Amino acid sequence: MSADRATSFGAQAENYEAGRPEYPFEAVAWMLDAMPHGSRRIADVGAGTGKLTRVLAQAPGAEVVAVDPDETMLATLRRSVQGVPTFRGSAERLPLPDASLDAVVLGQAWHWVEPVAASAEIGRVVRTDGVLGLIWNIRDERVEWVHRLTEIMHSSPAENLVNGPEGPRIEAPFADAETQTWEWTRPMTRTQLHQMALSRSYLIAASPEERAEIASAMDALFDEVGLGDGTIDLPYVTHAFRAVRR
Template sequence: MKRDDHLLLSSSFGTAAGAYAEHRPDYAQAAVRWAIEPAPGLRVLDLGAGTGKLTATLVAAGAEVTAVEPDPAMLAELRRGLPAVRALQGSAEAIPLPDASVDVVLAGNAMHWFDMAVAGPEIARVLAPGGVLAGLWNLLDDRVEWVAGLTRVSPVEAIGPRDTPASWRAETAGMHLPRTDAAARFGSPEQAEFPHGQRRTAESLVATLATRAGMLVMPEREREAALGRVLAYLAGEPDTAHGEFTLPMLTGVLRVRRL
């Protein structure tokens, strides 16, 4: 992806911060537990925290959480929803924390936005020896027939790379994690997937897809047409046409430990 396109997409979420907070899913608790399991303590940095979807799950798990988010509108939503959490403006490339000050760095649906050539040394700097870096992604479980159909009718801007288990495995297998150097060495990356789900209606699932970066920057007429096709598909499926249903998902985790 070209740098200008990357910046446009990564900076789009603030325009829909309220919708993001309302419609985006949280993360499977088992996935969060697995992500932080090897860490020496529970001082956790939620990096690229958005409106606090992962932050809230971490708080519920008893972690001592610091949330860092670059977008002012997203950060305002996080502070409104989780006023007791320490929430700072900053980025993966410039983390406003001291050296070795956290045991875990987590990123929920955010690590693919990081410039790891810059963010990698920053993460290594704030992460204590023995600490853990993990990315979490919510995936659509396309082993379910109607979900597979949804991925076929949805535009790539709404459901793209990393959004289904097979594509996520391939994408994260090649993801650039912090490189081994004299200052900090990391072990081999591990992947795991955990069952998850989100209660939705056809309308609220369409609203969820509308918060994807590619959809947010799409011309309005084109976006409305694309979302209309998705809504028509959901209205025609027995599993999704009438009232609430559970959207079958998995939370995928990519974990690496600092040695």
């Protein structure tokens, strides 16, 4: 995958924060349930603006750090999730000591990493019996108009990976990956819908003319299926995966 697309999100940090959905607490709790009892040292890798970080911080006794390669994204995170230490780094190169964590989690990020190198590096910083957790919020394209929305915006690497036949690739020293899904709906205004689209890597890299065409088609779809209160109910499926370090 394009390294430029993987590191392009800082240019749209504010739209990412406003337009992307939060993670269901129960899905995040499920990932962490596999940790050894009482352990709560967690790194959010590819943390972005802190969408997942703020949910992790709600876990009782959690000690959370955030890692991302983009300083602009981390600056937004520090404003929205105060008190969480932040570090520049990536899943393949973590600025953290050996066996210092009970869990590493990635939200909307594993599709940007090299899975063999990332699994090995995360295995270095996670202690034996610690957890690697992966989570994605994916629009429910079983709904006809949502499928049309994706055709307008173009599919993303995340959607292609999670909806594909094999799912995310997790390598040694992690084993026995488990998965669960949660279905829910997010009310969104027209502005939020556009902010969500603008935060996607395809639109960040698109020309101004193509972005304008996509925005116009999204407006037409919103007018067709939007609710009378000026919102649209966008259905999501949250996909979570967890694997234990052996």
